[in-house]
Amino acid sequence: MKFKAKFIEERIFKILMITSTSIILLSLGAILGSILYKGLPSLSWEMISQTPKGGFYLGKSGGILNAILGSFYIAFGATAIALLVSLPVALYINIYRKKFSKYSNLVRLCLDVLWGVPSIVYGALGFSVMLYIGLKTSLLAGIIIVGILIIPVMIRAMDEVIKTIPKGLVEASLALGSTKTETAFKIVVKQALPGIITAILLSFGRAIGDAASVMYTTGFTDNIPKSLLSQAATLPLAIMNLVSSPIVEVQNKAYASALILTFIILFLSIISRLLSIKYTKNKSH
Amino acid sequence: MSFLKYRLRMDKNVHLIMKILTVFSIVTILAILLGLLYKAYPILKTHSLTNLLLSKDWFPQKELFGLFPFISSTFQVTGLAMFIAVPFCLLASIYLSEYASKSITRLVLPLIDILAGIPSVIFGIWGIILIVPFIRDYVAPFFGKVSSGYSILTGGIVLAVMLIPVMVNILLEVFNTVSRGYKEASLALGATKWQCIKHVLLIKSAPGIISAIALSLSRAFGETLAVLMVVGNVTKSPKSILDPAQPLPALIANNYGEMMSVDLYDSALLLASLVLFIIVLFFNIIARVILRRLEKNNH
Structure with missing residues (x-):
């Protein structure tokens, strides 16, 4: 057996590749592991079920219910707004226009670019606009900004699913005399429903995790928001506030809050994965 | 009727x-x-634009708004992150698309998707728990320096991990577009798998690789919270990568609340946003246009 240079080279690179892949997986493990390790000891029912009490930021009792609820309100509101815009647009560029027409592709390009706009830019500009029209920092402002932020994510995710709907199905429905609207909402939406739900969950996760856009638009408060116009706390911002404290107990609370946020995100991601597995199964049979 | x-x-x-x-x-x-x-x-x-972009003096009270320290920090953190992430992602994507068995890809890809979904604040916390002490206790003393651990290097490492899912996903798609015929032709001529990858796959997908890098760059420029939490936030041009710094997004996030008291401060911060927006837009459009063209050639 001759050991030619080319085989040795291949060997070396293969080892490098496997190492890189392992390191990537290890870094995911390190993230989850260190959050779990630091967060679990401080995680308690009190953290989840109570709002901050007096002296909470000095290490006394209380929890972050205000931030958990605030984040959920914002994520639900923003997802609802985004859904109202995204579904029609995704249907429009696939059903009403030709799937790969110049126009549809231009829309896709713009959405992709919009997706890349940093959320701090949305936050900063959104705050200026709010000042201009006289809207105070509030839950409503946060919902609108985050809604706008996740619209491109949601449209593109739905677009990827709706793209795969076979042309024959649409044509059959049109040939039977239904209008494009009926075809879009009754046939295409039904067929793409699991994918659409996945897209919604993906955007929901994005909405709950984003902090830079709500930093100046929703404000921060220890109370659970009572109306759309009251300020609200969000989980990521609560985590940031807590971790910047010099007191160790308070920092531990930040780790516990980070663990809660991670659980929420993992939960969403597992559900959407299960859905997509079910979806592909249905498709192949 | x-x-x-x-x-x-x-x-x-x-x-x-x-x-x-x-x-x-x-x-x-x-x-x-x-x-x-x-x-x-x-x-x-x-103020003149060149002065704003190239001056090092950032004293809002004296109406001096030099953005240079922030722009240079942004480029350093981003550059470092890319320097770390690109080789890993390239090697891992080649492995996943060419060598790995189906059961491995089926295990790894969902995990990378999970990584993609993790919010940036969690990456920041991870940086504080793991990377900051690591830099402070091991890396900085190794180079004979004292560092708080909050530094450009820390920001770069955290950012690099955040970029992995973005880059790997695009690279896998790019490698997928290289037609099978090319690969089979080179294998049939007696090339080893690695030679085929080196001379066919990487050459054919070079534009795609560039666009994957450009896209990750644009994501990296805008990333705010994770970097902000570990980078130290000091208004100075950093001298080494173990020094703290403050990139553009961190500048905006840190100062936006208190700007009301100073004239033009608000305007300066939105100029910073504009600079950020234009950088991101530039890389993003380049990447998207290249990717579009690749896809079209393939259809």
């Missing part, structure tokens, strides 16, 4: 609404650009 009329009218109305929503979602980009320009205009009127 009237029911048919109703259906047709319904169709027309829905069509119109959809058209408006679609146009609205495209126009958002222009609206953001114009909004930023409008808000940045007051400071551009009183």
Whole structure:
């Protein structure tokens, strides 16, 4: 057996590749592991079920219910707004226009670019606009900004699913005399429903995790928001506030809050994965 | 008959609404650009643009708004992150697309998707728990320096991990577009798998690799919280990568609340946003156009 240079080279690179892949997986493990390790000891029912009490930021009792609820309100509101815009647009560029027409592709390009706009830019500009029209920092402002932020994510995710709907199905429905609207909402939406739900969950996760856009638009408060116009706390911002404290107990609370946020995100991601597995199964049979 | 009329009218109305929503979602980009320009205009009127971008003096109270320290920190953190992430992602993507068995890919890809979904604040916390002490206790003493651990290097490492899912996903798609025929031809001529990868796959997908890098760059420039939490936030041009710094997004996030007391501060921060927006837009459009063209060639 001759050991030619080319085989040795291949060997070396293969080892490098496997190492890189392992390191990537290890870094995911390190993230989850260190959050779990630091967060679990401080995680308690009190953290989840109570709002901050007096002296909470000095290490006394209380929890972050205000931030958990605030984040959920914002994520639900923003997802609802985004859904109202995204579904029609995704249907429009696939059903009403030709799937790969110049126009549809231009829309896709713009959405992709919009997706890349940093959320701090949305936050900063959104705050200026709010000042201009006289809207105070509030839950409503946060919902609108985050809604706008996740619209491109949601449209593109739905677009990827709706793209795969076979042309024959649409044509059959049109040939039977239904209008494009009926075809879009009754046939295409039904067929793409699991994918659409996945897209919604993906955007929901994005909405709950984003902090830079709500930093100046929703404000921060220890109370659970009572109306759309009251300020609200969000989980990521609560985590940031807590971790910047010099007191160790308070920092531990930040780790516990980070663990809660991670659980929420993992939960969403597992559900959407299960859905997509079910979806592909249905498709192949 | 009237029911048919109703259906047709319904169709027309829905069509119109959809058209408006679609146009609205495209126009958002222009609206953001114009909004930023409008808000940045007051400071551009009183200060020259070159002065704003290249001056090192950032003293809002004295109306000195030199953005250079922040721009240079942004480029350093981003550059470092890319320097770390690119080799790993390239090697891992080649492995996943060419060598790995199906059961491995089926295990690894969902995990990378999970990584993609983790919010940036969690990456920041991870940086504080693991990377900051590591830099402070091991890396800095190794080079004979004292560092708090909050540094450009820390930001770069955290950012690099955040970029992995973005880059790997695009690279896998790019490698997928290289047609099988090319690979098979080179293998049939007696090339080893690695030679085939080196001389066919990487050459054919070079534009795609560039666009994957450009796209990750644009993501990296805008990343705010994770970097902000570990980078130290000091208004100085850093001398080494173990020094703290403050990139553009961190500058905006840290100072936006208190700007009201100083004239033009607000305008300066929105100029910073504008600079960020333009950098991101530039890399993003390049990447998307290259990717589009690749996809088209493939169809």
